[in-house]
Amino acid sequence: MSKKFVYKKRFNIYDPNKDKPFKLSRTKIELYIKCPRCFYYDRRLGISRPSMPGFALNSAVDELFKNEFDILRREKKPHELMKKYGIDAIPYSHPDLETWRYVFKGKQYHHKSTNFIVFGGVDDIWINKNKELIIVDYKSTSTQKEISLDDKWKDAYKRQMDVYQWLFKEDGYKVAKTGYFVYANGIKTNPKFDAKLEFTLQIIPYNPNTLWVEKALFDIKKCLNSDIIPKKGKDCEHCNYIEKRNNFS
Secondary structure, eight states: OOOOOOOOSSSSSTTTOOOSEEEEEEEHHHHHOOHHHHOOOOOSSOOOOOOOOOOHHHHHHHHHHHHHHHHHHTOOOHHHHHHHHHEEEEEOOOOTTHHOTTTOOOEEEEEETTTEEEEOOSEEEETTTOOOOOEEEEEEOSSSSSSOSSSSGGHHHHHHHHHHHHHHHHOOOBSSEEEEEEEEEEEEOOOOOOOOOOOOEEEEEEOOOOOOHHHHHHHHHHHHOOOOOOOTTTTTTTHHHHHHHTTTO
């Protein structure tokens, strides 16, 4: 006898008829930007895109970065890389830092106009001599090309930092104009592996633009309140795949 399939309702699905604040992550905002249709399926209907495997090596580099900067945080000293790039700051100490870093909690702000609790997990925060918080994001790659933020797909990195800066500014923190991407670039031209990876380190400055964030929140609210499934994103690979597959069904 075959078992009856029971659909398990997903957590944190938007209900237009409820007044409870709705938690909206930075990653879901990015999903909306890339494809309103996929976002609607995910947050309104509970149908997510197929998941991707995690990037374990990238996560390992992130953790090692955090460990290294945490040592200097306790010592209230700047990192040598910060000195190299002329950044007059030290890692920021705050009792909520670990919560801010935790991806499922992160830095939160209740945007009352939409009733969204917007949140995102930051990699690090530094503080300069003017007592301004500096948003920092760790990235890792392996390339022989010059690392920059000019690649089109890195627009998502920029929006990521835009949202982080918006969260802190909206919550009343004094935030520096410039944030930083700390890049670890894996060297793959060494003659031997010897069970170790070596990296070159680079800091790339970025001046976040937070002006788009609030408008996006109102657009997302309108999208979620509608009973009409929105159009797909222009370059959404998932929607394009489904449409082409259906054409051969």
